[in-house]
Amino acid sequence: xxxxxxxxxxxxxxxxxxxxxxxxxxxxxxxxxxxxxxxxxxxxxxxxxxxxxxxxxxxxxxxxxxxxxxxxxxxxxxxxxxxxxxxxxxxxxxxxxxxxxxxxxxxxxxxxxxxxxxxxxxxxxxxxxxxxxxxxxxxxxxxxxxxxxxxxxxxxxxxxxxxxxxxxxxxxxxxxxxxxxxxxxxxxxxxxxxxxxxxxxxxxxxxxxxxxxxxxxxxxxxxxxxxxxxxxxxxxxxxxxxxxxxxxxxxxxxxxxxx
Numbered sequence: 001x002x003x004x005x006x007x008x009x010x011x012x013x014x015x016x017x018x019x020x021x022x023x024x025x026x027x028x029x030x031x032x033x034x035x036x037x038x039x040x041x042x043x044x045x046x047x048x049x050x051x052x053x054x055x056x057x058x059x060x061x062x063x064x065x066x067x068x069x070x071x072x073x074x075x076x077x078x079x080x081x082x083x084x085x086x087x088x089x090x091x092x093x094x095x096x097x098x099x100x101x102x103x104x105x106x107x108x109x110x111x112x113x114x115x116x117x118x119x120x121x122x123x124x125x126x127x128x129x130x131x132x133x134x135x136x137x138x139x140x141x142x143x144x145x146x147x148x149x150x151x152x153x154x155x156x157x158x159x160x161x162x163x164x165x166x167x168x169x170x171x172x173x174x175x176x177x178x179x180x181x182x183x184x185x186x187x188x189x190x191x192x193x194x195x196x197x198x199x200x201x202x203x204x205x206x207x208x209x210x211x212x213x214x215x216x217x218x219x220x221x222x223x224x225x226x227x228x229x230x231x232x233x234x235x236x237x238x239x240x241x242x243x244x245x246x247x248x249x250x251x252x253x254x255x256x257x258x259x
Contacts, residue, residue: 004035005214006221009049013222015248016053016190017229026248027218028161029255037214044201044209046161051197053222054190056230066187068180071172074143075192078150079157080199086158087203108257115249145175158200164193
């Protein structure tokens with residue numbers, strides 16, 4: 001066994017449990033850049049890694065009352081059908097000819113912007129209060145916008161394995177700046193990612209993009225680490241969680257830029 005795989009899994013598992021970010025944003029670049037795994041195999045294996053790791057994290061968050069189930073359901077209405085359609089499209093196309101580099105670089109920029117928004121949560125919320133007072137009272141657009149956000153995540157996660165953590169958190173912060181604390185944001189994001197990554201992972205397994213041996217070695221380190229991270233996030237205040245989330249987003253964005 002190459003113990004670098006369990007170590008990488010532990011690092012990413014801790015990030016997933018602590019902040020909800022890390023599955024695709026960190027693991028896919030690590031597999032491609034540090035271990036020389038082909039992009040197609042990295043994406044397929046990473047989706048199963050994220051699915052199994054976030055299942056453990058989701059159970060812990062649910063026990064602590066973390067997720068907002070109404071938001072989870074709305075996201076899933078958009079993400080799961082789009083994920084299935086994307087898998088069908090990938091099965092009909094040559095995955096290796098898809099220019100995922102452009103998508104990875106674009107997501108890198110989104111992650112950095114999200115990190116800035118997370119660090120400056122207070123002024124952003126003040127702006128949102130003034131800009132959305134009427135909309136928040138009526139909120140007729142929020143369910144449809146949440147379903148649309150889920151659809152975007154369904155496509156991006158299935159295609160690149162990136163987005164279920166960092167990009168999802170950014171969308172939720174924008175759509176629900178008052179409803180979700182940092183802790184509840186993490187729980188909602190992690191729980192929604194579980195069925196999404198399972199569907200996307202099943203599709204990539206069907207296509208033949210999953211390395212089961214490497215997956216097992218990654219999970220050996222990630223499962224204990226995600227439990228520790230999920231417990232720690234409930235012991236930290238928002239003041240601590242936000243900078244940690246922002247730091248991970250910046251790191252993930254950098255890795256995507258140089259991919």
